[in-house]
Amino acid sequence: MTRILNLDNHDARPPDAPPGEEVCLSGGCWADRRGLSPIVFDLNEDQQAILDAVREFCDDELVPKAEATDAAGVWPAENVAKLGELDLMGITVPEEYGGLGMDHITWTLVAEELSRACTTTGAAFGAHILCVEPIRLFGTDEQKKKYLTRLAKGECVGAFGLTEPGAGSDAGAVQTRAEPDGDDYVLNGTKIFITNAGEAEIYVIIANIDIERGPRGMTAFIVEKGTPGFEFGKNEKKMGFGSLPNRELIFTDCRVPKENILGRERRGFRVALETLGMGRIGMGIGAVGVARAAFEAALPYTKQRHQFGKPISSFQLVQAMLADMATQIEAARLLCLKAAYLKDMGRPFEKEAAMAKVYASEVAAFVTSKAVQCLGGYGYTKDFPVERYMREAKLFEIVEGTSEIQRLVIANLLLKEGS
């Protein structure tokens, strides 16, 4: 397991740190600045303890019913409630709002385990942070008290609504209107493909108060389920993740009080970008989880399956597949953790998050396809989970910014850096 620390950042040293020898780096990890090499791939004790506990929970409770969870076609309420009981819904929420107050590296480690153990539960967990993170970053103290405490306890699940029929890759083209009226804003419009929709209680919605000015009119609102004029439309039938709701959010003269504006008016594009940054790490590590699940199904199979009187793992072409799968999973995980680390350090992480997302999602597509290959004809049947992983992996190349958009983001930032 990996933990990336970069000791070149001397600003990380807290003013109250003991003089001289030790420096505290992100998440309470202490390192000797003079003695250690500049990059440390170890977890600190808290992170390790949480990872161990989460793994045990995953193996005991999520893995045995992962197939049933997918087959049910309904929201995995019991699993999500368990995540709440275990304090996992508020990993990054500050302790004063009832969370664990841990860093995003910890969140990322947990997200991989959940996705590995139960892809559906992992994806619901990944969508929840898209509501937690913008409120954590942009919320007022009152908003945090009102919403973060409930989100952290798992009393209610969160969701994030940006995508519209005409605003996907072109996120600035949001057409959902928010018009001021007295102490309220009145929302009209439709969001689509919204993960956790219908089941979530709290939504961060990107609307526009000034359509003509495009992104400069975009404004983020916190909207609660049950608000009059806020309804849920069609649940999409997808090629994978049948138990995960992706639904329309329909706003018809929906009145939202002004105090529910997240950040400030016209700052919605910024809120969206920050949320998407976190979302990219989340989707990247979710893809790593799916890839790992596929790999962990394929590896033991190749040792059991015999052909020509030998296990197929003894054949070099099979070994090459296993080696490539494992190598790419490792690389994808490192990219995700690097992006999370930069985020924890308060440094720009947009480029790294986009790299992590595009790379990890393509790794998941590759690894799950190779896992099916390792299982041969059986891999193509529904008797083994690898065909499902292959279908599920495709989602990650599309959701939260397509691979194409990620490449544009990366190139754009590279070219800017150069100029």
Add this chain to the structure above:
Amino acid sequence: MNIVVCVKQVPDTTDVRIDPETNSLIREGVESILNPFDENGVEAALQLREQHGGKVTVITMGPPQAEAILRHALAMGADEVYLVCDRAIRGSDTLATSYTLAKAIEYLGEFDLVICGKQAIDGDTAQVGPGVAERLGIPQVSLAIALEVEGRKLRARRLLDDASETVEVRLPALVTVVKQINEPRHPPMKGVLKAKKAQIPVLDAETLELDPKLTGFAGSPTFVWKIFTPPRRARGQIIEGEPEEAAKELAQKILGLNVISIS
């Protein structure tokens, strides 16, 4: 209500291997865990606390590394934990262990209920729980599958071979629990973090005013003459074929053994 739970650290395996030279458990390469029945005991205590309020104290007797299972109990939600640890208690058999744990429970003060797992998965004696009750001079209910507390009364359903039996005792009392009583919770992360940082208090022989004749080797009349791994059972024979045919063949074979007869 004040509940004390007695727990034991055991090897994480049901496939116990014995060193024939020393007659002791081979612990190398085997992880240690909280005895599963004791984990049910901790869960039962936490559930009673959730219903009636009070405090859950978890104690274990063992070497310093046994504190790991106390941290697990803390992570699950125990209020206090104590490690009974001293060279003087080494080699205690079930009698000496019962005495030592009873002394520790008395030392900790007022209690309403003591909970133990029905037995440990290493020694499998099921003697320590009842032994502690005897030493404390309180009623005991073994093999509990359900607990209900009403005022100063405890109603417990006991799991027997072909039936269950419901008994009522006055508190303070001791119960031993079976695994069917509950599904132990996974520790919440706040508990995990808290448990990791906790200082584990140690109770030694002097603090507990243990009588050296009643604990450790001196207090243990049990003499282990020999411990061995039982030989593996030979593989059963599998009769292949259609169920009807296979059943006929099986019946013939059993009849051939002259262990049953058809009248």
